Amino acid sequence: GLRRCSPGDDSYADFTNNTNHKLARFPNAVESMLYKNDVLYFAVQGSIIRLIGATLSVFAGKGIPAWGPSYKTDNSTFRTEQEIGGVRSMQIYDNKLWFSDSFGADGIGFIDLDTGSIQSLGAGVAYPGYMAVYRPLDRRIAPQIYVTNEPEILRVDIGTRAKVRWAGTTGSGYRDRTTAARARFLGLRSLIATRNQLYIADSQNSAVRVALLDPCSIEFNSTESCRVCNQGYYHYPRCRDQCTLEDDCLNRATDVTGEQPTNCSCTCVFPFQGALCRECDPRFDIRYSCRVCAPGYIGRYPACRTVTPSLSVTRSVSIGSISKTQSKSESPTASVTITPPPTMTPIATKTGVIVEAPSRTLTG
Numbered sequence: 074g075l076r077r078c079s080p081g082d083d084s085y086a087d088f089t090n091n092t093n094h095k096l097a098r099f100p101n102a103v104e105s106m107l108y109k110n111d112v113l114y115f116a117v118q119g120s121i122i123r124l125i126g127a128t129l130s131v132f133a134g135k136g137i138p139a140w141g142p143s144y145k146t147d148n149s150t151f152r153t154e155q156e157i158g159g160v161r162s163m164q165i166y167d168n169k170l171w172f173s174d175s176f177g178a179d180g181i182g183f184i185d186l187d188t189g190s191i192q193s194l195g196a197g198v199a200y201p202g203y204m205a206v207y208r209p210l211d212r213r214i215a216p217q218i219y220v221t222n223e224p225e226i227l228r229v230d231i232g233t234r235a236k237v238r239w240a241g242t243t244g245s246g247y248r249d250r251t252t253a254a255r256a257r258f259l260g261l262r263s264l265i266a267t268r269n270q271l272y273i274a275d276s277q278n279s280a281v282r283v284a285l286l287d288p289c290s291i292e293f294n295s296t297e298s299c300r301v302c303n304q305g306y307y308h309y310p311r312c313r314d315q316c317t318l319e320d321d322c323l324n325r326a327t328d329v330t331g332e333q334p335t336n337c338s339c340t341c342v343f344p345f346q347g348a349l350c351r352e353c354d355p356r357f358d359i360r361y362s363c364r365v366c367a368p369g370y371i372g373r374y375p376a377c378r379t380v381t382p383s384l385s386v387t388r389s390v391s392i393g394s395i396s397k398t399q400s401k402s403e404s405p406t407a408s409v410t411i412t413p414p415p416t417m418t419p420i421a422t423k424t425g426v427i428v429e430a431p432s433r434t435l436t437g
Contacts, residue, residue, distance in 0.1 A: 102117065
């Protein structure tokens with residue numbers, strides 16, 4: 074039966090027969106329990122029992138322990154129509170109740186909590202022990218299942234269904250402070266996966282072992298000893314996938330939105346401009362961090378204004394005078410007047426006729 078420990082001493086009472094919490098005496102051995110979302114699940118050999126409030130019901134299985142139950146790998150079987158052996162572990166992930174059936178030749182499976190279908194994962198793990206579902210920090214990697222297969226721990230990729238020996242060797246014993254593949258265990262029991270670690274109950278070594286699942290957090294590349302940013306992250310050692318004021322706006326903005334590497338949009342402070350605050354108002358010089366007037370502008374910063382061009386040139390030559398004046402308009406015109414001296418010598422033409430050269434005015 075299921076028993077409850079008294080909080081004040083070391084005694085215990087039969088919980089299933091308690092007058093205040095009477096459930097029912099289970100016909101077979103209780104293997105494991107799970108509490109999630111106000112629902113209590115009991116894995117009893119041959120079935121999984123569910124307790125909601127005061128209502129106890131068969132959630133899965135036929136109630137008779139089956140050795141080597143045959144789980145289908147599709148969702149065609151309803152949970153109460155499937156024979157179940159002895160469920161060692163249960164865990165809810167992605168709205169599925171995952172379990173390891175130690176009587177099953179392909180015993181890692183799940184029950185879809187929406188449809189009620191039950192099926193095997195199809196990873197081919199025979200007679201699995203205790204398991205834990207783990208979601209890697211790098212969300213691009215599929216969830217994984219760690220399962221005991223004495224004296225080893227296997228890792229199963231939920232996406233590809235591939236399995237590998239992850240920890241332990243073929244020989245039992247105790248070997249600590251080494252890589253997972255070289256560690257040794259004796260009497261593997263429950264597994265608990267946390268954010269970045271796997272806790273292992275090594276019963277006959279009287280120890281709780283712990284292994285690091287991800288050598289570094291998602292922002293860093295574990296194959297490079299966490300010394301460079303992971304793909305999709307930028308600006309080591311901060312390694313961010315979201316745009317930041319410091320890295321992307323050069324601390325020249327009050328706000329930033331967007332994702333790395335090309336979608337950042339900064340709300341720039343005066344006098345900076347542009348999506349990343351790397352530009353100036355045209356009046357200011359970017360070479361001096363927009364803190365002085367740009368070439369072609371005068372005045373006291375920041376009241377920089379354009380220079381208005383004005384030019385007047387007069388030249389005298391021996392044959393007369395040349396006067397050139399440029400107006401203040403954007404398209405200036407020039408006026409040149411050439412006046413010959415009164416005693417200018419006549420010039421000859423090809424025909425032999427001698428004439429006096431007249432005065433000419435050129436405008437252009």
